[in-house]
Amino acid sequence: MPYDRLSPQDSVFLHVEDDHQPLHVGALAYFEAGPLRDAEGRFDLERVRRRIASRLHLVPRFRKRIMTVPFDQGRPVWVDDEDFDLAYHVRLTAIPAPGSEAQVKLLMDRVQAQVLDRRRPLWELWFVDGVDDDRVALIQKTHHALVDGVSGIDVATVLLDLEPDTEDVEPPPWDPEPPPEASSLLVDSLVERASEPAELLRSARAALRVPRDVVERVGQVARTVVDLAHPTPSAPWNVPVTPHRRFEPARVELERAKALRRAASDRGHDLEGTTLNDVVLTACAGAMRAYLRGRGDDVAEDLVYRAMVPVSVRDVSEQMALGNRVSMMVADLPVGEPDPVERLRFVHAHMASRKEMGEAVGADTIMEATGYAPPTLLALGARLAVRTMPMNTVITNIPGPQVPLYCLGARMLEAFPYVCVVDGMAMIIAVISYDGRLEFGLSGDRSAMADLQDLATAVPDAFDELETALGLAAPPAGGRSRAAGGRRAKAGRGGRSAPGRRGAGGSGAQGTEATGT
Incomplete structure (x- = not known):
C-alpha cells in the first residue's frame, strides 16, 4: 500500500488549523558560525543540504505530503512527494551583521506565523x-500532524551529531512510490470505516474477559471527563488569536532546578x-503571578x-517513530x-494525585475513541474542543540531551522550543x-501578548524567589540567567562530547535526566 493513514490524533491538528491558527511546532536554535562557513567565509548552504539529504532516509515521512480522501470520507494519508525539493525546505536568510537577538x-x-x-x-x-558573537540561528517548523514534542527531539537530533567531526554517508537510493488513485483511496477508506466498528466490538469483547481492567479503565476515563469539564478562571491570554505571533526565550541553569528539587525533598514528607x-x-505559576501583578491586575490568593501538560505515551519501541503519541x-x-x-507544595501534591488517578491514561483512551468517529464529526469535534476546552494554557516540558550537539562541527549553543497558540490560548x-540548561520558549499572539517579554523575564525571577524561600545560597555572580541575556559563553570544538554513535537519535542521550512528567 503506497500510503500511511494519519492517526485520529494527527488528523485533529489538520482539522483545527486555518490561516490565523497555524498548527506547527518548532524551535529557535543558535550555532557557532565558523564551522558552517566555506573558505571565503560564506555560509555553506549546499554543504548543509548535503548533510541533511544524507540523513533523510532515517525520517522517511519528511519526504511525504498530505493527500486527502475524496469527499472527506476518511482520514488523510501520507504519500511520497514525487516532486520533493530539498532546497524548498532548507533555506538561508540573513540579518545585517552584527544582528541582535531582537532581530x-x-x-x-x-516565519512561525x-x-x-x-x-x-x-x-x-x-x-x-x-x-x-559569530553565531548562526536556525528557525525550525514542523507540522504538529507530523511529529509530537518528544519524537520531535528524536527527529531533530538525527540531523545532528554527538561529536564535532563526522562525515557524510551515502544514503540509500530513494524511489518515490506514486500516490494512489483518488477513486481507489476512497474505496479503501470506506472499507476501513466499515470494518472499524467491528474492530471496536472485538476489542470490547476482549476487554470484558478481564473485568478488573475494564473497571479501572472506565474509572480513569470518567475521572478525566469530569476533570476536563471543570470550569476555570479566565486569564488575560484566553482570547481569540490573530494571524500574528510573538516569541520570547528564557534561560535557567538545569542545576538550579535540580538543587531546588533536592532542597524541597529534604524539607519533609509533604x-x-x-x-x-x-x-x-x-516557577511558571510564580511567573504568571508576577506578570499579572506587573500589569496591575488584582490577584486573589485563591486564584x-x-x-494542559502533554505526557508522552510513546514506549521505547516507538522511539524515532513519527506521528503523535501524546496524552495529557x-x-x-x-x-x-x-x-x-x-x-510548590500545592503543585507537588496535585501532580502526584493526577498520576495516581491515571489521568493521562484516561485522556489517551478518549483520544483513541475518536478513531471510530466519521471524519466530518471528528473535524467538527476538534474545532469545538479547542474553543471550549477549560484550560488557561499549555506547559510542555521535554527532556533533551545533556551533552552538546553539533551540525557539521558547529556546536549548538542553545535551543528554545516553539509551540503554536490557538484560539482561547494565546500564550x-x-x-x-x-x-x-532549561531553555524556555514562550509563544504568544502578537496582539494579545504584546508584553510577552515581561512574562519571559519573570520566569528566571520565579526561580530566584523559590531559591530564597527554600534557603538556598545565591549562585555565584553572573550565574543567574535572564530572559534576554545571560547566554552561556561559547564553547569551542573542544567542548565535552559523549562517546557513541554518529547521530544523536534519541532524547535520552548519555547523562540525561528526564525533566518531563
Whole structure:
C-alpha cells in the first residue's frame, strides 16, 4: 500500500488549523558560525543540504505530503512527494551583521506565523546568518500532524551529531512510490470505516474477559471527563488569536532546578519525591503571578489557573517513530498563592494525585475513541474542543540531551522550543533541557501578548524567589540567567562530547535526566 493513514490524533491538528491558527511546532536554535562557513567565509548552504539529504532516509515521512480522501470520507494519508525539493525546505536568510537577538526574534515571529504548504512535506528549516558573537540561528517548523514534542527531539537530533567531526554517508537510493488513485483511496477508506466498528466490538469483547481492567479503565476515563469539564478562571491570554505571533526565550541553569528539587525533598514528607517537573510548573505559576501583578491586575490568593501538560505515551519501541503519541494531564497552578514554597507544595501534591488517578491514561483512551468517529464529526469535534476546552494554557516540558550537539562541527549553543497558540490560548510555554540548561520558549499572539517579554523575564525571577524561600545560597555572580541575556559563553570544538554513535537519535542521550512528567 503506497500510503500511511494519519492517526485520529494527527488528523485533529489538520482539522483545527486555518490561516490565523497555524498548527506547527518548532524551535529557535543558535550555532557557532565558523564551522558552517566555506573558505571565503560564506555560509555553506549546499554543504548543509548535503548533510541533511544524507540523513533523510532515517525520517522517511519528511519526504511525504498530505493527500486527502475524496469527499472527506476518511482520514488523510501520507504519500511520497514525487516532486520533493530539498532546497524548498532548507533555506538561508540573513540579518545585517552584527544582528541582535531582537532581530532574530522578529524574524522568528514572521516565519512561525505562516501556514505550511500542504502540497509539500510539512516542515522547513531557516538558517539565519549574520547573528552577533559569530553565531548562526536556525528557525525550525514542523507540522504538529507530523511529529509530537518528544519524537520531535528524536527527529531533530538525527540531523545532528554527538561529536564535532563526522562525515557524510551515502544514503540509500530513494524511489518515490506514486500516490494512489483518488477513486481507489476512497474505496479503501470506506472499507476501513466499515470494518472499524467491528474492530471496536472485538476489542470490547476482549476487554470484558478481564473485568478488573475494564473497571479501572472506565474509572480513569470518567475521572478525566469530569476533570476536563471543570470550569476555570479566565486569564488575560484566553482570547481569540490573530494571524500574528510573538516569541520570547528564557534561560535557567538545569542545576538550579535540580538543587531546588533536592532542597524541597529534604524539607519533609509533604514535599518528598518532588520532581523537576514540579519545580518547572511552580516557577511558571510564580511567573504568571508576577506578570499579572506587573500589569496591575488584582490577584486573589485563591486564584488557580489550569494548564494542559502533554505526557508522552510513546514506549521505547516507538522511539524515532513519527506521528503523535501524546496524552495529557491537567495541572492546577496556584497563581494567587504568595508563598513560593506553598506554591510548590500545592503543585507537588496535585501532580502526584493526577498520576495516581491515571489521568493521562484516561485522556489517551478518549483520544483513541475518536478513531471510530466519521471524519466530518471528528473535524467538527476538534474545532469545538479547542474553543471550549477549560484550560488557561499549555506547559510542555521535554527532556533533551545533556551533552552538546553539533551540525557539521558547529556546536549548538542553545535551543528554545516553539509551540503554536490557538484560539482561547494565546500564550503557551514550552521547555526543553539541553546541555545543562532549561531553555524556555514562550509563544504568544502578537496582539494579545504584546508584553510577552515581561512574562519571559519573570520566569528566571520565579526561580530566584523559590531559591530564597527554600534557603538556598545565591549562585555565584553572573550565574543567574535572564530572559534576554545571560547566554552561556561559547564553547569551542573542544567542548565535552559523549562517546557513541554518529547521530544523536534519541532524547535520552548519555547523562540525561528526564525533566518531563
